[in-house]
Amino acid sequence: MIDFTDLVDPEHGWVSPQIYTDPEIYERELQHVFGRSWLFLAHDSQLPKPGSFLQTYMGEDPVLVVRQRDGSVRAFLNQCRHRGMRICRSEAGVSKAFTCTYHGWSYDLAGNLINVPLEERAYHSSIDKKEWGAMKVPRVANYRGFYFGTWSEETPEFDAYLGDMAFYFDAIVDRFDSGLEFVKGTTKWVIDCNWKFASEQFASDMYHTQSAHASALLALTDDPNPIGPLNDPNVPGRQFSGNGHGSGGYFLPAPVVKTPEMTDTMFEWFKSREEEMVARIGADRLSKVSITHNTIFPNFSWLGAHSTMRVWHPRGPGQIEVWAWTYVPKDAPPKVKNEIRELTQRTFSPAGSFETDDGENWTEIQQVLRGSQARRNRLHTAMGVGYEERDAFGLPGLGNDVYSETAARGFYRHWLDMLTGKPWSEIQKWTPNGNHGELRDEGVTA
Ligand code: FES
Ligand SMILES: [Fe+2]
Structure with missing residues (x-):
């Protein structure tokens, strides 16, 4: 029998390692989490x-x-x-x-x-x-050319399910008049880890960048990184949590900035479309929601700076199959599309310099969890507890500093609500704009 009270505590910030290994929990996930989500x-x-x-x-x-x-x-x-x-x-x-x-x-x-x-x-x-x-x-x-499906008749409409996450999703998928397209081909590979390591990290974790990716960042480019964590530990950034979804990232000093991974052609093309992007999503959103990691609960993630979208398909408690795509502006010239494709492959693909860093961490955690003592210790997810703020940085939803685990806690709260089979009417307090009572749940007064 699963003791649901001993799995996660989103208020104080801990999770039980059991949630990544237990076959009974996994079966319930398939039924109640994947069976009821979009x-x-x-x-x-x-x-x-x-x-x-x-x-x-x-x-x-x-x-x-x-x-x-x-x-x-x-x-x-x-x-x-x-x-x-x-x-x-x-x-x-x-x-x-x-x-x-x-x-x-x-x-x-x-x-x-x-x-x-x-x-x-x-x-x-x-x-x-x-x-x-x-x-x-x-x-x-x-939703804007992205198809989502659910088996459940009770799940709220997709817009309400997305809630404030739409603001962050739109920042990527709605920034060009002619929209986006996926380049042909799906990159698929297997990682021996629980699906939640990947989903949660993309929802909530910029904290690992300066350590896990330090070497890869240096190896990839000798440019000084003007917006990255390596030369500025105080680089400003934010995190968002809502309905189990999460998004976070650094702020750019201007709406369009050349990141170290970008080629000159790519940067010039994006710069030439600045007016269009500003008109569609606003200069403030462009600079605050471009270099981002994101997850739409439970397992659809993307990275704004690396043009990758992916699904973490669960394959038992200890394995995932990643299906990843490169997205490009539909009307970009072939040379720009190609350079974006190469950027994505270099960084976030099975042989990508950052992707391998991430996968190695998740695989090793999963190996450690084979130990029975290792499965007894609660793991810490309390970064930034008590510092959540509604509409932080002028952005909608529950926010916090980029280095926080607010979105991880939101992800696990929502996951637990789903897992225990709570009816949707009790999972969140839905309001007309899809917002909900998460601040109340975080112990913050709205
Ligand atoms: S025709 Fe499909 S299983 Fe027999
Ligand atoms: Fe990473």
Whole structure:
């Protein structure tokens, strides 16, 4: 039996290591956390025409995401209703229908069963095909070209689920008139660690940068780093926490600044689009929400400075499969898109200099947790307790200094609420703008 009172304490700031290793907790996560959250499925650019499809996962459940003839996007469980084989084994492509390779049952683009081989002879025409379609993902939301799905009918609408996190998401996905696109190809790799190490770090942890990435930062560039932590321990920055989501980062001294990783061409192109970006999201937001780490609860993350978005697919308590994409401004010239792609691959990919630093830390923690004594000690998540502020730095939501664990605590509070199967009406106090009573929960008076 799980003692839920001994797993996390978001008020004082500790977590039990059990949450990263216990198979029973993991099973509950699949059901209550992944089964009830909005999960990232695909970006518009990955499904360019009717019949375009891709495979992905919602938790451990394989799903097919398909562009319909009317342009909408639907998703269904990639499991044949005959004997349970994957309906489609291709990763992505364009199709008119999906035929299971085991015995040949066929499904249309929406997952309806349309053909059963030898229907008359083998089944004596007794099969009701309407009853035996693939299991549909009942709700798919399109947010600025990003598709999210949930199995739950009770989960709030996506906008309310996102809440104030929309401000930080929009800072990246809504800054250009013509939008973003994913470059072709998904980079996939496996890390032997619990999914929460990755999700939580991207929600909440800039603190590791100066230590974990110090060497890689120096190796990558000999430029003095004007905005980084290495030459200025007092570099200003902020963190946001809300609805389990988190975002944090350093402030740029101006709306568009050349980071050490940027090429001259890339910087000049971004600089040439400054007016457009300022008009769309504002100069203040541009400078405060560009160099950022972010997670939309539970497992969709991105990095503003490195143009990477990814999902941390859980694979048991001790493993994740990372699926990562490079995003680029849709109307950038090919040379700029290519240079962004190279920047992302150099920094955040399975061979990226920073990515390997992160993965090594998570893998080692997971190895340490094989020890039974190591699983008895609570771990510390109390950085910045009591210093939370509503609308800190003029940015919406619950905020704190960039070096705090406010978003980690918010992430674990939300996770626990989900895990224990609390109804949504009790998880957060929803208000019309998607804000909620988190300050109350943090022990801060609004
Ligand atoms: S398992 Fe798919 S047709 Fe038999
Ligand atoms: Fe990192």
